[in-house]
Amino acid sequence: MLILGSHVSYKNDTQLVGSVKEALSYGSNTFMFYTGAPQNTQRGTINDLLTIDALNLMKENNIALENVICHAPYIVNLANNQDLEKYQFAQDFLRNEINRCETLGVRYIVLHPGSATKLERSYAIDNIVNGINNVLVEEDNIVILLETMAGKGTELGINIDEIKYIIDHINFQDKVGVCLDTCHLNDSGIDIAKFDDYLSEFESKIGLNKIGCIHVNDSKNPINSHKDRHENLGFGTIGWDNLLNVIYHPSLENVPKILETPYVNRDFAPYKQEIEAIKNKQFNPNLYEDILNYYHKN
Ligand code: FE
Ligand code: FE
Ligand code: ZN
8 A cells, every 4th residue: 555645744732633634635644744843953742632632533544653754853963973062962852752752652753864064974973873872772662764865065874885884783773774765865876767776785785674764755956966955746857757666666565655845836735736646646747736726726
């Protein structure tokens, strides 16, 4: 079964209930949320009554909690320990994020591995390993999914070998996995038209069973551009057919697919129309018009 959804908002007053309702409005059967604004680390407390409402709503609509994804904020940087206070803060934040996910019953947490900034890459990558190992405990029921990065600036986790290095050094192997992002892969130099080659390298070095989530995005920039700017499916350099091949890849059938494609005119979420096109397996050249018409009617 296709497990498909998008990034949705999470507001402190409606919490997961609001996220589920938004996901349902797009025709999704899963979703990804941040427990607060993605660009900051202010987080409210979880209201258990709202969580119960959300879980009931999910049950009624066949959204399995095990397919729901939480995304840690971008600014958590476990790679840099130049400022030990900030390094500790990043670990504490991740710890609290894990606790929030445990409270909600959410299993997967997507994490950007981090950026080396002024540090040596090999040293910075060990900071990531140590940071994650400091945070995880045996009792944790979550899986941290390291996201494959585009290679913007000094980002780490920009190829299979870097991701493999981190995973291999994590103490609790069952609590770490990978989130593939097709835009990031393209921008890091992977040709999505040859996705099978990538998967066979991934299988031999890490194992396909480690893939816990796929971010399906087209890219505004050419392969190997190290930019990281997402585009709507079929409107970028990766192209519709290549993305559809990823979404329906038989080896990745049970992996949740999440859209993080850009809003139209900054205001209008494209996900209902993109999800429709994916389910129809038919590129919609009138996507923008359809989205604008939809929001003007509703
Ligand atoms: Fe991400
Ligand atoms: Fe992503
Ligand atoms: Zn991105």
